[in-house]
Amino acid sequence: MYWPKLNTQKIKLKIFEALSKNANYRSENILGLPGTFLDTEVFYDGEPFLKDAPFLSTLIANPNHIGCHTLETDHEEIFNGTQEIEKDLIRICAEEICKAERHEYDGYVASGGTEANIEALWIYRNFFQQEKSARLHEIAFVYSQDTHYSIPKAANLLGIESLVFNVHENTREVDIVDLENKLNDALFYGKKYFVLVLNLSTTMFGSVDDIGKITSLFKLRQVNYKIHVDAAFGGFIYPFTNADNAYTFLNQDICSISLDGHKMMQAPYGTGVFLIRKNYMKYVCTEEAAYVPGMDYTLCGSRSGANAICLWMIIHAHGSVGWTVKMNELLQKTNEVCKALDAMGVKYYHNPFVNIIAIKSRYITKDLAKQFYLVLDTHEGEPKWYKIVMMPHVKQEVIDDFLLQLGESVKTI
Numbered sequence: 001m002y003w004p005k006l007n008t009q010k011i012k013l014k015i016f017e018a019l020s021k022n023a024n025y026r027s028e029n030i031l032g033l034p035g036t037f038l039d040t041e042v043f044y045d046g047e048p049f050l051k052d053a054p055f056l057s058t059l060i061a062n063p064n065h066i067g068c069h070t071l072e073t074d075h076e077e078i079f080n081g082t083q084e085i086e087k088d089l090i091r092i093c094a095e096e097i098c099k100a101e102r103h104e105y106d107g108y109v110a111s112g113g114t115e116a117n118i119e120a121l122w123i124y125r126n127f128f129q130q131e132k133s134a135r136l137h138e139i140a141f142v143y144s145q146d147t148h149y150s151i152p153k154a155a156n157l158l159g160i161e162s163l164v165f166n167v168h169e170n171t172r173e174v175d176i177v178d179l180e181n182k183l184n185d186a187l188f189y190g191k192k193y194f195v196l197v198l199n200l201s202t203t204m205f206g207s208v209d210d211i212g213k214i215t216s217l218f219k220l221r222q223v224n225y226k227i228h229v230d231a232a233f234g235g236f237i238y239p240f241t242n243a244d245n246a247y248t249f250l251n252q253d254i255c256s257i258s259l260d261g262h263k264m265m266q267a268p269y270g271t272g273v274f275l276i277r278k279n280y281m282k283y284v285c286t287e288e289a290a291y292v293p294g295m296d297y298t299l300c301g302s303r304s305g306a307n308a309i310c311l312w313m314i315i316h317a318h319g320s321v322g323w324t325v326k327m328n329e330l331l332q333k334t335n336e337v338c339k340a341l342d343a344m345g346v347k348y349y350h351n352p353f354v355n356i357i358a359i360k361s362r363y364i365t366k367d368l369a370k371q372f373y374l375v376l377d378t379h380e381g382e383p384k385w386y387k388i389v390m391m392p393h394v395k396q397e398v399i400d401d402f403l404l405q406l407g408e409s410v411k412t413i
């Protein structure tokens, strides 16, 4: 995995050069587009600091990145400059982080993990309908009880039933007997096509689904399935803390992956990344988007080019080496908290490559949870777990304070 670290000057040059290749609403004869630069009452143009602020300048110039630019179809040439930067970002995510073969993928910057996940499931539903003449009731989305709610949301939107399998309480690993029973029932009741959503880290636990164990059941029965990896949480950490991981395009079973730039990458909200193998985007081509050169293949339609620019800038400000160091530092801090919890005898769940710790709720008082904004597993009834997420803003003194107070309250249990 490699991409270079660039200094601020080089990053600035690259983005301003890209912007200069876009059509400019201020200086060109743009009559036909329903878009323009940001309102000058609120966003002043020509402020001296803007010449050193490529992201803000892009935000103000307001290029529309509508569509999917890795496809070989016609494009909205008017914003070609910054769309090329997005293509380079997608290349790094697909080829360097997710190990896709050169040019063997498509992708775009989505509004977030939710959109990227829905896009994937929309593609597979249509794939099974178009290629296998599947009927809606013959398709099922398969995922664990710990899966992010964007997946049931997608199931609801797309009119597809879910097969939700249990995980073991303490290890968060697939309950394979439960999955096997549910799969047998689904087959018995006429399901023929399965879309498996596997977590490259769940939101609450940081747990990672065992791809081999889960797919072996489907392989054994020789049923049709497609795999989407939800790496919205783990996608920008796990490949850097566990280089030899099984959740890349090297695994021929994996067809698409979603990542989120607005978590550990510290990009602004609106920076999801959707990646899929070549020749799948066509299943969601909205041909009615006749006025968009190259049609639309995305869920969102118009989207700001500034988000893609920002993620490209962050990625290059660190370089692959710097990012690996940064993610391993987060992991190191997480591991130190785990050691302290062990010493106190506090029970928790932690995947060794992820910066989340889910602590059994019996050790956490409501006051402590409130004071440190700990997130609980459910607001319905009594929570069983509280989680800590070791994000870049978490200072050592906050961790120390938390552990001190936890230590005091554990003594009274």
Ligand SMILES: Cc1ncc(COP(=O)(O)O)c(C=O)c1O
Pocket: 111, 112, 113, 114, 115, 117, 148, 150, 199, 201, 202, 203, 230, 231, 232, 233, 260, 272
């Ligand atoms: C595993 C997982 N998938 C999907 C999402 C949804 O991402 P977003 O909120 O960016 O839409 C999240 C968000 O926390 C997540 O953790």
